[in-house]
Amino acid sequence: MxxxxxxxxxxxxxxxxxxxxxxxxxxxxxxxxxxxxxxxxxxxxxxxxxxxxxxxxxxxxxxxxxxxxxxxxxxxxxxxxxxxxxxxxxxxxxxxxxxxxxxxxxxxxxxxxxxxxxxxxxxxxxxxxxxxxxxxxxxxxTNRHAFLLSRIPVSVLERASALADGTEARAMTSTDGERNARIADLVARGDRTLMADAAYRRNISAWVHAHAASHADGLPAQAFGFDGRLAAIAPWATRVLDLGKIRAAHDKNLCLEAPGLIALCANDSTGNFLAVGELLECILLHLTCDGLHHSYFNMPVQVPELRTELQGVLDVSVPPQLLLRVGYSLSEPIRxxxxxxxxxxxxx
Ligand SMILES: Cc1cc2nc3c(=O)[nH]c(=O)nc-3n(C[C@H](O)[C@H](O)[C@H](O)COP(=O)(O)O)c2cc1C
CATH class of the missing domain: 3.40.109 (NADH Oxidase)
Structure with missing residues (x-):
């Protein structure tokens, strides 16, 4: 590092x-x-x-x-x-x-x-x-703060979906409360499953830093909302404690309140992963242009059983690769x- x-x-x-x-x-x-x-x-x-x-x-x-x-x-x-x-x-x-x-x-x-x-x-x-x-x-x-409840214009989400046209990927958007509640459950289960794994916690904690100015890569603890003393112990706490339940409750709530969810889906292949990354950034730049903020909920994609369930909830023929929430925010995300x-x- x-x-x-x-x-x-x-x-x-x-x-x-x-x-x-x-x-x-x-x-x-x-x-x-x-x-x-x-x-x-x-x-x-x-x-x-x-x-x-x-x-x-x-x-x-x-x-x-x-x-x-x-x-x-x-x-x-x-x-x-x-x-x-x-x-x-x-x-x-x-x-x-x-x-x-x-x-x-x-x-x-x-x-x-x-x-x-x-x-x-x-x-x-x-x-x-x-x-x-x-x-x-x-x-x-990336903005991990709570978003405002304001609705996103349909045309904005339709354009995000349309940006996938002509690629191997699909961009599925959802503002449907019932479907988003099922996705929120999967996000919470993903958090609990992943955080219970000590090897996973060791891996991610290596990229979480106590002080924003101390590293040229990785994530300052402040990006997850930790400040002061909590930020100072965040890398240790992430590594040692199973905070899955707390994180699950937090993420589930953010997911339930999200004015919109976007899932990028494609079959697994090197070419598709690169294409999904390009599509992701293209969508994010458009959303930023429209004054929207975003953050990620990839936990259910990282757990194979949950990924299959998520694909079913999204009702899409190819597996999900990334899950995002989008909305408006008055809070400035950390750089x-x-x-x-x-x-x-x-x-x-
Ligand atoms: C493929 C990919 C997966 C990501 N997964 C997550 C995630 O699961 N949770 C999260 O909080 N951020 C996730 N991020 C966001 C990164 O943490 C973020 O892009 C990075 O810290 C740089 O910050 P910035 O987006 O504000 O420039 C992901 C980003 C990418 C490109």
Whole structure:
């Protein structure tokens, strides 16, 4: 894990002062500063980039996989997909053409994506659907506070679903109280099952930190609502105590009160995990643009029996990969840190 004295990058500190007269590799590095603002499971930031003469290769950093919470690297790959989406959005905003060749072979040393970036392309070659999402890369944050009860316009949720069109994934939205209550039960059961497992608790506690400024990765305890003395003991408490019942009650309530739930569903494959990650970030940037906040309820997806039940409740032909709640909030979510760009970028 990154040492505490590493200079951390917070979204607020990313300048959008593009080096128009800089070398190609400086420009690509500049774009990558936005890629790494993507969400990642437990803020593990499991990516590496190699800048070449015509673009960038994107690799998984499997040393950052969570062996118990994410044994197959499913969430790791989704996190990388989210970073790919941010790169595509930033490239479009700064006038780059962006062609991506994916490699789904699963070989751990191979690049997962080879992104060819063409500077200063003609307007019609820029992805005009993605460019307007750029400002929301800096504004998107996971918000674990309670949301307001205000309803979400149907058109907003319909658009989130439609963003999955043409992909292998489905984005199922639900505002149905009865169905959401059944999902809330699964979330609570997921919390109790996972937190009862000491190995799982050890794994996640390694990525929870007592102080917001002490690490360049992982999650400050404040992100879960712990403050002061509670924050100081949060990593220890997460590791040692089975807080499953407390967490289950808390999450169940948040889920029941959520104005909307979104489940991203797809069959299990390396390509689909990357695609779900891209879809996730695209949806989140759109929701942020609409003034909405989001957080995750992945526990039932991480427990195989509950995942099957969740698929039944959602009445969808492919299994769920991610479960989110969305709504409006007056509370500002805490900013999570990022590792310095120099730590994740190499040059050919
Ligand atoms: C694939 C994936 C799974 C995630 N799962 C959870 C989760 O189960 N619970 C949670 O609180 N946050 C979850 N997150 C959110 C991350 O913790 C969050 O993105 C990270 O800490 C960075 O913070 P930010 O989203 O505010 O930039 C997940 C994110 C991704 C990309």
């Amino acid at each position: 990154t040492s505490p004295d590493a200079m951390t990058l917070s979204p607020a500190s990313v300048s959008d002062d593009f080096p128009a007269d800089g070398r190609f590799e400086q420009q690509v590095t500049f774009l990558l500063r936005f890629a790494i603002l993507a969400p990642s499971t437990y803020n593990t930031q499991p990516w590496r980039f190699r800048v070449s003469c015509d673009g960038v290769e994107i690799f998984a950093d499997y040393t950052r996989r969570m062996p118990v919470a994410d044994p197959g690297g499913r969430e790791l790959l989704m996190s990388i997909g989210a970073a790919v989406m941010n790169l595509r959005v930033a490239a479009a905003h700064f006038g780059f053409g962006c062609d991506i060749a994916y490699n789904h072979s699963g070989a751990s040393e191979a690049a997962l994506a080879n992104v060819r970036l063409t500077p200063a392309v003609a307007q019609h070659q820029v992805d005009r659907a993605l460019a307007p999402l750029f400002p929301f890369i800096m504004r998107r944050h 999570t840190p990022r590792r310095p760009i120099e730590e994740v970028v190499q040059y050919l």
